[in-house]
Amino acid sequence: MKRLIDVAMKREEADLVLKNARIVNVFTGELEEGDVAIADGRIAGIGSYSAKKEEDMSGKILAPGFIDTHMHIESSMMTPSHFGKAIVPYGTTTAVADPHEIANVLGVKGIDFMIKEAESVPVDFRFMLPSCVPATPFEHNGAVIDGALTAEVIGRDDIFGLGEFMNAPGVVFADGDVLTKLESATSARKVVDGHYPSCSPDELNAYSGAGIKTDHECIDTLDALAKIKRGMYIQMREGTATRNLRDLMPIVNKNTLRRCLFCTDDKQVEDLLARGHIDNNIKIAIECGLTPIEAITIATLNAAECYDMTDRGAIAPGRIADIVVIGSFEEFNIEKVFKRGKLVAEGGKALFDAATLEDGSVKDTVHMKEMTLDDVRLPLKSGRVNVMRLLPKNVVTERVTRNVKVKDGYFEYDRDSDISKIVVAERHKNTGNIGIGLVEGYGIKGGAMALSVAHDSHNIIAIGDNDADIVAAVNEIRRVGGGMTAVSGGRVYGTLELPIAGLMSDRGIDYILETTKRLTSYATSELKVADGIEPFMSLSFLSLVVIPELKINDVGLFDYSSFSHIDVEATE
Amino acid sequence: MKRLIDVAMKREEADLVLKNARIVNVFTGELEEGDVAIADGRIAGIGSYSAKKEEDMSGKILAPGFIDTHMHIESSMMTPSHFGKAIVPYGTTTAVADPHEIANVLGVKGIDFMIKEAESVPVDFRFMLPSCVPATPFEHNGAVIDGALTAEVIGRDDIFGLGEFMNAPGVVFADGDVLTKLESATSARKVVDGHYPSCSPDELNAYSGAGIKTDHECIDTLDALAKIKRGMYIQMREGTATRNLRDLMPIVNKNTLRRCLFCTDDKQVEDLLARGHIDNNIKIAIECGLTPIEAITIATLNAAECYDMTDRGAIAPGRIADIVVIGSFEEFNIEKVFKRGKLVAEGGKALFDAATLEDGSVKDTVHMKEMTLDDVRLPLKSGRVNVMRLLPKNVVTERVTRNVKVKDGYFEYDRDSDISKIVVAERHKNTGNIGIGLVEGYGIKGGAMALSVAHDSHNIIAIGDNDADIVAAVNEIRRVGGGMTAVSGGRVYGTLELPIAGLMSDRGIDYILETTKRLTSYATSELKVADGIEPFMSLSFLSLVVIPELKINDVGLFDYSSFSHIDVEATE
16 A cells, blocks of 8 residues: 555556546547556556656557356356456456366365465456255255355355356245345345346335345346346346347446446357457447447446456556556557456467366266167157147247157157257266157257256266267267367267366367357258257257256256156146 | 345335325436335335325325434533433434544543434434544644544444544654554445635545545535546535535536535534434435435435345335435425334424433543633733734634733733733643643634633633633633533633533523523623624634644644744744
8 A cells, every 4th residue: 555655646657657648438429549557566656647658658558357247168168367368358357257167176175276276367256155055845856055165155255156147036036045045145245136027016025125136137128127126236248149238238327337247158269359348348338239338337337346346447546457558449459458457368369378277176077888779768658748849949849749650669760750868977976867859940960969067966968869979979078088079980070178167178268269169060961950940059048947848957857837857758 | 135125025014104296316316206115114015005104195205314414512511411412303213423623622532422422313413533633733622632542443333433543644744553443444344524615626636535435525527527527425514603604505416426425524402403304415416406315315315325234225125215205395384203113203393302321420621720810821021922813704814913012021911902812731640731822813802712612622612801810710611520601700700611621511492592692792882892703603713723824722823824833932
């Protein structure tokens, strides 16, 4: 503090002065001309300053570092360090990360890995404690974080808050374990993030009244405004699969702006490189009519205020010197990024290396016996079956009834039909559980695909038009300790290895991007996965039982409407 | 939390439902029609609710309870409980109080008394730890709160933050003890309030960069906007002596509104009853062009956000049910006030009693020998003297040089001149210190006045046109253990007794109001105190050495420009 004061008062020299800049002032909504003096990684003064180390910023705009208020690093398949390296060039210097996926595999040990792994890169990740591990009582995942454990962990300094509370029914029905989680977070004065896609007015009262502060699941203005009225912050999302910002922009006005935030939720590598990160949210908001400074205010000050990060979110004295240098508002071209006063990205490239933290305890997480052909046979009495029907470009499915061939009491593949077999094999605790079901609309021919990223329990999910390839694909994932693969005629075409919890690569962005592209292209062109189906990602959501209509996990088919497991054999 | 959820979901009945109201929504800036369900003192739901206990609010407007963000209870001469009773009818349900005056007499013991005394009334006082006790190194007050003690106390749950940092020079010169105070507050994550009436751009960088979050001393838009630009919150003040709101209103726009707060700072009883409390700030803001909801937002949500009081500041689920019932925005007539869901005021009257907490340890704080005539003689060599010249309706003085009569080596009163004698007698530690000076423009004739409220050290200050009455007045204050008095011809006309720290009455508002009025009227009409001089209050500021130009404390005359003591004897 002394140094900052001494630099502000010009008794000492700043470490760096950014000269002659146009500085975004999120408090007044104006551009201010002047110099920014930086000392010890913080902003010491704005005005007229000099130092030995100066950088001329004539014509450039300085904005505070952007903040992503809700995201899952695992969705990128990169570790935090690699992910940090990937997003810094887009101006994101702080991200509130919910390590929900790794927690479902490894529990608190996985979260600890993420926290430690993130330390090496100049992005401040703030890690939430996932609130719903497992996601439902119908899951067999790798770890449980219940109320008691939450109460034990939530007060930790390196735990930023309680992650998205997807178990909304548990909240509105005042479930005891849920209340323990919420009350322990509240009494530790930690933010609780929300996730409640559609709710009645009474449910919204109950949910917001329980202290849940944010929501990123709004897809229309009605829902978003209802939540703002009850005091919630709305995280306007631009992810890879879910892009809601344009639809939500009409909610932003002079009164509500302070309650609006940006988030990405889930970003895959290809999309990240194509569209950018929070800068993409800002650009879209500007396109939709906000002034550039309003959009930047949402990405900075609002996020800092919602999450009580008073040390950032503005270019102002005492705050951390996270600064994004923008060429012009018209192009919104990010030329440089400073993190704690150090230049960390320039011209779209990070100026530092990322290296995955070596930690054996987060590897070798696939614990299951080698799969055999017998494991995946589907016994049927009649040929009348419940089938998951995929809808193009969607993660919800339909439940339909179909007639299939039966031979010797087992399901028989039919080359002329569009019915594939899907299996989910438990892989955390060697229970031997394998759920088997049937899918229409996926279109796979002549092979199988499998992956160990399968929401939210991350068992191994596989689909194919023959048992041999399904078994081979699952065994390949088992062999490499997690990943995604495509198999045809018993031959593995290729595998993206995800050794960390079966979710993340220990290599960088290039490996993930290239391998994913290669596998995806093979699935589409050679295995004939249907148009409008994103081969691996759509598969990874078929085990997410908290969304409609018919899904599958390691216990079997799950019907959303009755919220219970059902047989493949149709009863009606 | 369970009860709130159950009531929101209509599985249980609310304690009270306010039906058919128009509800101020500070998040959207709109009036929302509906019912407010209250349970366990919190808001459980907004919408459509029923209960056995309902109150029809048709046509009425419900606003969140108002928050005063900076004030000194002692200025009212009431204890917290009586003060709370006085402000609740005006809709103030939370007040951030800086017990600076009692701390100067009794230190932390005095603060503890205030905290405890406040508990009995339905107003949430949030007590700051005063940052500048004593106010300057030139003071002899009753207690010292230095950096070490601050570090020890600031983390306490019942200490809300660090009070107004008047020692701005100490901040910008990075004084060691000052830094200890600031750093301990920052690391305890407590808000630090500011007080920096005029500063250069560099000084503002240093001051705001040190983590000082608010300022209530802005008297013009230029200063206020400069501070908002650096991230500070501006407390727009309407006190008894200082009223800055109208002057500051031009700073409020759609961008800056969220950085604006209301405060009263110092409110005397008569003014409180005449103008009201924070409702007065709101009314003035509306007069100046804000919408009623914008003005209410400043008084509620903004204050809650600045001070991280997430449990209030809005009528929203989960928040404390502090609700102000307003008849119409046009009249802004407050009909009822609910605190934690209980009706606590109606038709301008509090519905509860206040009783001063009995605590002997905050009484008998006047420790000095009986004063004699010899104590107040002013030895002079020449008749050329430095004189404090009062300016009507102002707390600053001028330093002037005058010729006075000298007899036998001592100052001699002159019936035809306007020069009075002023004395400040140390009363905390029996040091025997008595500062003696001369004042022009006060106009007192035929008597003397004295009081033990004398900023900031609260020694006994007295003024008169003859030594006998001055001595009698000081001894009367000594006799009653603190208060204010008027004396003429050796006879005490009347005394307002302030037994608590010599600052506050243990009786209620009526006693203070009537006695003050009687004494003031006597001072003006009988003792001929000059027009434009508020007899007692202007006296109490003549010992405040941190404002220009010539002041007096127990050591003697103090010159603001040289920031040092000077002799009465003029050297030039």
